[in-house]
Amino acid sequence: MLSWFAIASLVILAVLVGGVLVANRLAPPATGEPSHALPLQSAQTELDRELSPLLAAHPGRTGVIFLVDGVDAFAARAIAARKAGRTLDLQYFIWHNDLTGRLLASEAHDAAERGVRVRILLDDMNARGLDPHLLALDAHPNIELRLYNPFRNRENIGRAFELARRMVSMNHRMHNKAWIADGRVAVIGGRNIGEQYFSADAEVNFRDLDLLLLGPAVEQASAIFDRYWNSTAAVPMATLGAREPKALRDLLAAVVRDARGERARQYLDRVEESQLVREHYRSALHPHWSAGIEVVADPPVKSTDDDRAQWMVARLTSMISATQREALVISPYFVPGEDGTARLAALTGRGIQVGVVTNSLAANDVYAVHSGYAGYRERLLRQGVELYELRTNEHVHAATTFVGTRAALHTKAFVLDRSRGFVGSFNVDPRSKNLNTEMGVLFDDPVMAGHLREEYLRLAGPALSYRVQMEKDGALRWIDGSQSPPVVLDSEPDAGFVRRVLARASGWLPIESQL
Template identity: 55%
Template structure:
């Protein structure tokens, strides 16, 4: 009996090993074929749509410049997407890592559906890892003649044990995800930044909400977003949802009815009323918003099939690291998931030792929604502090107004991903300062070289490092890590990771010693 059990276990382990090793060599061949018909951004016009008529005269007064507005507020970020969808008359191109099947997810799906009803062409590209069990909803959306939905690097098997087996067989390939985030209306307006689609990104979650940051852009730089979307949409990693799954017409009708019903629900109306009361929204409709105009704004992205190329020149990480190491006065880094690695830690310490003010804002253990990542960060925390790098860790129960929710949440987690160098060179996007963003996921964001935009981003940095938003982390005279709670009078040093549980601390410490950093 024992021999039989050993034999079964042995063959099982051997089979899993063969499947895992083979995935390195055959993963690309196991990807479902990209059977979608190629398509591209539609030509712009001067006065064909409401957005054309609104923006063409404005852009003419700022020839060659792109207008930019920072969106740190969750309700304003939702409004930028919803209003641009309502104003669109030509196209909506939407690209996201996560689209939740929740209140705001279904409300924005309804906005896209209503645009399609007006004749707008809608293309939606979603990462397969970030859509959960949403095939019913996605197929319902795809059923509209003017909506096409594709899935990035998808599983052939949509549910159950076969999906798990496919994950093992394609372990190498499925580890690479599309982390890009972009909402593009009529090829003229682009919302790019750190937010996915879901209640926690738009200040509408009950348990906790993310502090996040987007930029809304209009002008020449939007052409970059259009080109990036087309590259991903037409890549071999983008597969039509209809080629992966089928649903009955009755199921599709039921899903569409649910989306319609939720858009009229009391909860939805309450959220929309808050949106209409937003000073930024009122400013938009009264033409009172004051964007920052600049010639030095670009939108960049990793290539769609990032994992296949050995040439890293066009990888986003190379551009961002280059900007950071060239810092002369200051390098301010905001990253919810911060795992700098040996090389990154050495680089930041070197900057600090040559007189550059280096500061990092990241999540505290209690605020981090991925405890394993915090374990990877802790490995380098003492070295960074000893080397003169300033560290701030976001509070899980931020006292600032931005942490509150329309539906009663008090918990908070940092999700902003931004870099500011020397007060004028900056980045806002999807890129975390960790190995996964650097080497595994595709990432996207806005790069700029402009003192006014730098000042706007610096205000967000000041907000996040305020006493009610974060702890200042330091080493005491004995070399022990301490967290300074600056909301107390006098400020109170804390000996343990603030607001964390024993289980969280143990879990983070276990991960700290595991050889999993490349996956964090």
């Protein structure tokens, strides 16, 4: 038998040889021509004409609508695309090739057919296998698609060798989520593009949150998009694959056909019944107007040599540390680390109420993340932090449009002192802090804080979450308050033996910095 040393040597040799073979196909340069948001016009497009009177009535203020319901969140994007007449700028970590992904791709294609300039920037890590679809969209004269930090080797062993050779650089991903129409409307928050984010999956759907923005803060979102689009990390799709015109046309036709099929029709019927659609077409939408809204993001490329004062983590942690009375956090992936745990303990030590809603083991889709969180759970409870874990099999659905049999948390937000807060893509974990780029909306507005606090209380309530408590002997208990009297559980609820074992085993690995 080969010794471990011999096996390790062979692996290293294979990586080095593979690196040589693909060395000329690594780290593709950002060769795209620079482009920028087009100037706003007073009445050029339907969105211009609809919003100009509202903006004139609320000078210097941004309109905001909370999008808690998944169907409403889909509708907001679809309506913005249909009404766009100048530009669509779309930036996402994940765009699934499923029902809602194809529907929204079809909306973007329809806009391009009307003459709208469409720019799409996707992170490449989750785009594997989508090249034909991406090339088909990119082939349209009014659509340009770029990939963030892409693999030059698109398939099979070349991709594996490249990952091994570029392990450090490939670990940096773009986690931003933004849908911007005509520089007038933006949807920013936690949702990627896919069925699970829009209450369309038959099994698992996410509890998530976006903000629909109208007005001045949208220009900030557009400026952020431009910085990413023109950065060294954004590579044109056209440089990464060959186009075969007929095959691309046939593929795009299939996407459009699926978007008009029976299953799509059933989902779109639900969309037409959504509250946002009904109010939009009755001209009954009532956004809250605020001067205290700012769209923020990490720099397009985060480097260890950066001035970290420009990173989102620096700004968000300084806000949380300045809390005076109450800090309520929603984070599906919650791995606070030593620094975050100390920061929350410092708050409770000053008599400040601190609460966190995160996923239970049963609701979490990444065992390792839950093990990372579990390593801090007892310490947080000892310091007086209130912990709530989303139940995956809740008895009461909080929204009639929620479908599927299981739920998971995906909202990333916090609200401080009932006055300030954040909604966006940033998880409280090492990956969001140090590796991924993130984006979101900061606000200083009591009305918005009230809405977000209500959402926190809804998620933390007994219908949707277990409360975690610690006994005097240090044992953990999960309180199911949905039953009367409340039921006390002494192990991770709704999680089978195998899931518990895998989560515990993940905790033995030295991978916290990657979570």
